[in-house]
Amino acid sequence: MRKKIVAGNWKMNTSCPEGVELAKAVVAKSTEVPANVGLIIAPPFTHLCCVSEITEGSKVELSAQNCADHTSGAFTGEVAAPMLTSVGCQWTILGHSERRQYYGETDEKLVVKTKLALEAGLGVILCVGENLDEREAGKHFEVCENQIKNVLYNFTAEDMKKIVVAYEPVWAIGTGKTATAEQAEEIHAHIRKVLADKFGAQVADDTTILYGGSCKPSNAKELFAQPDIDGGLIGGAALKADDFIQIALSF
Numbered sequence: 001m002r003k004k005i006v007a008g009n010w011k012m013n014t015s016c017p018e019g020v021e022l023a024k025a026v027v028a029k030s031t032e033v034p035a036n037v038g039l040i041i042a043p044p045f046t047h048l049c050c051v052s053e054i055t056e057g058s059k060v061e062l063s064a065q066n067c068a069d070h071t072s073g074a075f076t077g078e079v080a081a082p083m084l085t086s087v088g089c090q091w092t093i094l095g096h097s098e099r100r101q102y103y104g105e106t107d108e109k110l111v112v113k114t115k116l117a118l119e120a121g122l123g124v125i126l127c128v129g130e131n132l133d134e135r136e137a138g139k140h141f142e143v144c145e146n147q148i149k150n151v152l153y154n155f156t157a158e159d160m161k162k163i164v165v166a167y168e169p170v171w172a173i174g175t176g177k178t179a180t181a182e183q184a185e186e187i188h189a190h191i192r193k194v195l196a197d198k199f200g201a202q203v204a205d206d207t208t209i210l211y212g213g214s215c216k217p218s219n220a221k222e223l224f225a226q227p228d229i230d231g232g233l234i235g236g237a238a239l240k241a242d243d244f245i246q247i248a249l250s251f
């Protein structure tokens with residue numbers, strides 16, 4: 001039985017003291033969330049060390065938003081996967097569309113990053129999703145399928161136990177425009193089929209696939225009611241503890 005997860009991607013928001021307060025509020029309210037729903041927060045790198053002291057011993061798990069494609073050395077400004085585990089991180093997001101769009105993240109790089117993250121003991125939340133032009137051209141299934149194949153087909157069924165997929169249509173991120181539950185469901189079902197083709201039905205069935213893109217308390221219930229939507233990767237609404245927990249109570 002795959003796990004339901006609600007993950008908060010804070011992106012480049014909050015000062016460290018603000019982040020600590022937000023984490024405290026999320027941890028305090030996390031006791032309301034049922035045991036079968038996992039909670040993850042992904043603050044900026046600078047906050048991880050302080051925030052891990054708050055999440056430790058709670059049901060809230062800690063994620064980074066990215067990691068380097070090397071393990072150490074002369075790579076100024078980068079943060080390696082083993083550094084993340086050294087401050088108590090259990091996860092990293094990889095391949096977010098903002099990284100793909102603004103920082104030249106390619107599928108090839110994501111193979112390396114995913115490998116290093118898994119080697120360091122991190123779970124990976126791998127993001128895929130089409131942009132508006134691709135959707136309007138009817139290429140959304142193909143784009144997501146290729147992103148999944150290019151990255152995850154390099155891994156094993158065993159690796160898949162530590163990998164969560166997040167479908168985030170770029171046109172729905174931060175725009176207030178949510179994909180309809182049907183639009184999201186058909187891509188989620190397709191992603192699960194693409195995983196089944198490589199890893200078999202059982203692995204595909206056990207893989208958590210999250211939806212991200214203007215997910216909020218008012219639409220989470222309808223999205224999470226879909227058979228292949230196992231939770232959400234939340235941006236804006238994760239910056240308010242009440243909204244974030246409300247979303248986690250929407251299954």
Ligand code: 13P
Nearest residue numbers: 009173174213214235236
């Ligand atoms: P919003 O929820 O702000 O649309 O962001 C979604 C997202 O990109 C999460 O990674």
